[in-house]
Amino acid sequence: MSGLLRREWQVALRAKGAVINPVAFLLLSTTLFVIAAPDTVSSDAAAGILWTLVLLTQLLALDAMYRRDFDSGVLEQTLVGSQVPFVAVLTRIFMQWLSTGFIMTLAGPALGILLGLPVETAPAIALAMLLGTPALSFLGSIGASVTVGFSRGGVILALLVLPLFLPTLIFGAALVAAAEAGSSVMPQVYALSLISLIALAIAPFATLAGLKISLEMQ
Amino acid sequence: MSGLLRREWQVALRAKGAVINPVAFLLLSTTLFVIAAPDTVSSDAAAGILWTLVLLTQLLALDAMYRRDFDSGVLEQTLVGSQVPFVAVLTRIFMQWLSTGFIMTLAGPALGILLGLPVETAPAIALAMLLGTPALSFLGSIGASVTVGFSRGGVILALLVLPLFLPTLIFGAALVAAAEAGSSVMPQVYALSLISLIALAIAPFATLAGLKISLEMQ
Amino acid sequence: MLGVPPMLTLDEIVCERDGRGLFAPVSISVHAGDYVELMGPNGAGKSTLLRTLAGLHSRYSGAFDGVDCLFQGHRLGLDGLLTPLENFAWFVGLEDQDEDRERCLDALQRTGVLDKAYQPCNEMSAGQQRRVAMARWLLSSRSLWLLDEPLTALDASAQQVLAEIIVEHCQAGGAVVCATHSELPIAQKRSLKLEAFQSKADGPALGGDQSGESFQE
Amino acid sequence: MLGVPPMLTLDEIVCERDGRGLFAPVSISVHAGDYVELMGPNGAGKSTLLRTLAGLHSRYSGAFDGVDCLFQGHRLGLDGLLTPLENFAWFVGLEDQDEDRERCLDALQRTGVLDKAYQPCNEMSAGQQRRVAMARWLLSSRSLWLLDEPLTALDASAQQVLAEIIVEHCQAGGAVVCATHSELPIAQKRSLKLEAFQSKADGPALGGDQSGESFQE
Amino acid sequence: MLSTSLKRLWHKLGSPRWFFALTENWVKAAGLSALVLLLWGAVWGLGFAPADYQQGNSFRIMYVHVPAAMLAQSLYIAMGVAGFIGLVWRMKLTDVAISACLPLGMVITALALFSGSVWGRPTWGSWWEWDGRTVSTLVLFFLYVGIYALREAIADQDLRARASALVAMVGTINIPIIKYSVEWWNTLHQPASFGLTQKPAMPSEMWLPLLVMVLGFYAFAAFIVLVRMRTEILNREMGARWVRDWIQVRSER
Numbered sequence A, B: 001m002s003g004l005l006r007r008e009w010q011v012a013l014r015a016k017g018a019v020i021n022p023v024a025f026l027l028l029s030t031t032l033f034v035i036a037a038p039d040t041v042s043s044d045a046a047a048g049i050l051w052t053l054v055l056l057t058q059l060l061a062l063d064a065m066y067r068r069d070f071d072s073g074v075l076e077q078t079l080v081g082s083q084v085p086f087v088a089v090l091t092r093i094f095m096q097w098l099s100t101g102f103i104m105t106l107a108g109p110a111l112g113i114l115l116g117l118p119v120e121t122a123p124a125i126a127l128a129m130l131l132g133t134p135a136l137s138f139l140g141s142i143g144a145s146v147t148v149g150f151s152r153g154g155v156i157l158a159l160l161v162l163p164l165f166l167p168t169l170i171f172g173a174a175l176v177a178a179a180e181a182g183s184s185v186m187p188q189v190y191a192l193s194l195i196s197l198i199a200l201a202i203a204p205f206a207t208l209a210g211l212k213i214s215l216e217m218q
Numbered sequence C, D: 001m002l003g004v005p006p007m008l009t010l011d012e013i014v015c016e017r018d019g020r021g022l023f024a025p026v027s028i029s030v031h032a033g034d035y036v037e038l039m040g041p042n043g044a045g046k047s048t049l050l051r052t053l054a055g056l057h058s059r060y061s062g063a064f065d066g067v068d069c070l071f072q073g074h075r076l077g078l079d080g081l082l083t084p085l086e087n088f089a090w091f092v093g094l095e096d097q098d099e100d101r102e103r104c105l106d107a108l109q110r111t112g113v114l115d116k117a118y119q120p121c122n123e124m125s126a127g128q129q130r131r132v133a134m135a136r137w138l139l140s141s142r143s144l145w146l147l148d149e150p151l152t153a154l155d156a157s158a159q160q161v162l163a164e165i166i167v168e169h170c171q172a173g174g175a176v177v178c179a180t181h182s183e184l185p186i187a188q189k190r191s192l193k194l195e196a197f198q199s200k201a202d203g204p205a206l207g208g209d210q211s212g213e214s215f216q217e
Numbered sequence E: 001m002l003s004t005s006l007k008r009l010w011h012k013l014g015s016p017r018w019f020f021a022l023t024e025n026w027v028k029a030a031g032l033s034a035l036v037l038l039l040w041g042a043v044w045g046l047g048f049a050p051a052d053y054q055q056g057n058s059f060r061i062m063y064v065h066v067p068a069a070m071l072a073q074s075l076y077i078a079m080g081v082a083g084f085i086g087l088v089w090r091m092k093l094t095d096v097a098i099s100a101c102l103p104l105g106m107v108i109t110a111l112a113l114f115s116g117s118v119w120g121r122p123t124w125g126s127w128w129e130w131d132g133r134t135v136s137t138l139v140l141f142f143l144y145v146g147i148y149a150l151r152e153a154i155a156d157q158d159l160r161a162r163a164s165a166l167v168a169m170v171g172t173i174n175i176p177i178i179k180y181s182v183e184w185w186n187t188l189h190q191p192a193s194f195g196l197t198q199k200p201a202m203p204s205e206m207w208l209p210l211l212v213m214v215l216g217f218y219a220f221a222a223f224i225v226l227v228r229m230r231t232e233i234l235n236r237e238m239g240a241r242w243v244r245d246w247i248q249v250r251s252e253r
Ligand code: HEM
Pocket: E062, E065, E066, E069, E070, E073, E112, E113, E114, E115, E116, E117, E119, E120, E121, E123, E124, E128, E133, E134, E135, E137, E138, E194, E195, E196, E198, E199, E200
């Protein structure tokens, strides 16, 4: 149990830059965006743009989520005769969120300002991402588990999970927009929390099933 | 020689959906955008948005560009005692462009209209992408060749190549904008062609060097 | 051994791929202390059978029943970024035991890669990685081992150690099923041969309309 | 053999990793018709040496010089999505010959996987993939073969075929360097042993000298 | 014959030991001039230069900002050149140079960004404006980060050297393109913001100290790079005899 968590840590640290990189990518794509479409840098669209880029960043990270373990056979060992496959999967998902969603949450407010959001909305951005990103990791994990066996999983994965990300995207953007308009954000808070909870409820089982299917492909 | 080209074809067809997927992803992310930030759907920003998404799509595809061949050892065979490694790399890059850049060029105009660009700009969009996307494949190939040996290449790749994509992004978007404003697009046409040519000049050598380095990592 | 339930029983089992059986039905019951050598030409279905017994391949007819097993496939299941000790810590974590540094080091000593204890696995040679994987078996509490071509990449001395480890495990009341092409130097062994069907056509027709597929797609 | 230049000459070569030499310097010159068996314990440096000779590893001291070689590493170099025939077409394309369907089928026949000719390689067993890779050697025009543990996953009959193929290649004026742990049934062989350094400290300290690279470029 | 002698020369140039001996005194020179120039320029610029008629004293940030911005670019180009030499002539030394320039370049670029945005607060009224120079500097920073991440990811020294050399080279080839395109884009989209698009016509008592500061920054960079290179060389050649001798000589002093 502790062994599982520790390993995730070690890998995260060992696979250099795995932690800093998502933020770097997010920052990078935000920049591209503003450069390509400077006129969009108006606070009304900023929230939506930010969230879209968060989704795409998450997508990029998800593709690598299980691939190493699949290729090295670590996945087989995780599922065969293990006492705690469920825990193992949960640990992995949690670490994935920590190294993407959580980090992005920390960077989110700064990027929002970069995109022209008023400074006052910073807490709202952080809140929205804190509540929303877990859903991305949980749902994404399902897609990643099913596509890990494919040679060109990347884009198929995108097709599978992006639709699932849609609600998070909408409410996340709405929360920030509401905060900006000065109206209450509670509805969006409830919505995001609910989505994340549902995702949490189904993800581990679905992921386990997906991984089993992928392992049968060899 | 013909064998090389044929293989690329067969793989592209065999790796299910490798051809259709980039477009699907582009379409999907465009939709996300329109949903998340409806206010941005104003023709003045559309070109920039479209190009940013093209870049990200290309990025997603680039990560897989050499990975399969690296893992299977096909890359070793391509470089060891081969009479035509140079041709082999060029073929691969060309096919990569054909299955991403070119396909996106075909889909571009439709997406532009989806984003609110006037129908008259359709030819301009196609032209811009036709001239611009080769640079993405060429420069991207360099980054992919250096990062293929890593466990989590994805985001490092992004860090390496996205800055190099910037000029293409700027002139590509500018071309469409110019066409929309009804002014001459020749400056951008020249700029894009020049960029692609320079990329073409350096890519094959740099890619070969990068692949050799990656192969030494095992 | 009477009265003791077998650790693993196969009964008329046939693994299937693309809807056709791979080999003539096999039945065997493996008891504590048994070392079973799984033989058969290339493509006979050894790996598939082992994966089936490990629960990694669910397309089969017939039935089998067995205790928790330790599976060692073609892919070693070591995390290349981690050192052997870190890999072990994770592995015993899967069995919900907590690690014992001493045992880990002894195991590495036993398989002759103690000097690599603190080096990432992807910086080892093929054989050294195999040796690390071997050391891991010694830490597992599972009594049934399923090994797929464990001799791969091992030099003479390591092959000797492998044989000893297997024998000891059997004497300690464990059981081992091992697919291999070159026989291990082990005295008491049972051998399980996978007979390929004479011709593909003889395969049990499960939806015979698919019979072409194994050649086409 | 007098007057004929050797196909491969190693001159005091030492492969390096992390800045240390792996084995005591080796020198040998391989002539047409030679079959050289590269022996050594796990981690001795066999694979690294072969990769060096193939130009896939540039960190070494000493020098070597040789003709174009065919390299068969731990990774087979078959595209799993393609059938053997498609893989062959691509492979001969690399050598700038155009394919000859007949020869391809004969080669597959020879290695006993003719029935898999139209099946994607990732749908084959470990040994069958090895056999396909073996068949590919027969199509190559290169005279120097570098094989890393080619016996892996092969059953008895396939090992026999492998030995025959090597012998024929040597008789046809080719040369083979083969790293293996279990000797092949080949009568005329030269053997090259990699002696590990007594202690790591004995490794040659790398000064500023880059003598190896003059040949590399 | 000639080619071999040339090769030998290059090997000499590339040999860390030779470089180490050569730069023994350069370090002191660079360090000293950096100290003098920076002190002189700082006192002059911050103390005596007249306040700007528009911006008051906030313009004095220029004395940090402009040299930093210039140095940031120069350091990257230096890396690119080193990379090129390293790839073509297989020198060990060039990677030492890259490893010395990289962190410094990142810091200096960050400094340019920071000083710039601090300056932006009073002049633009915002911390950040999307402007040609700001963007090209930001992208430059990303290029640095990219190489840094790459180096972090490769364990083997030799491979790390070749990979980062290659990437630095490709990046340098692209820098002019990036700068040009961004400047061009800037004139296209952005209203020209003060002090960035057109050089402010400064009185000489304003830009002379700037000149001194620029020189000081470059001297400082030379100092840091040399020191880092020398320590790196000692690290890598630890086993070699000449290092032990050198250390002995040092300890005997
Ligand atoms: C984050 C914001 C900023 C960045 C990234 C930035 C970057 C740069 C760069 C790259 C240069 C060119 C250096 C060279 O000549 O090579 C520069 C020069 C300069 N910048 Fe900034 N800058 C920023 C903000 C500002 C602000 C707010 C001001 C003052 C209003 C300013 C005033 C200047 C001046 C006066 C020069 C020197 C004149 C010249 O070289 O043309 N900068 N800056």
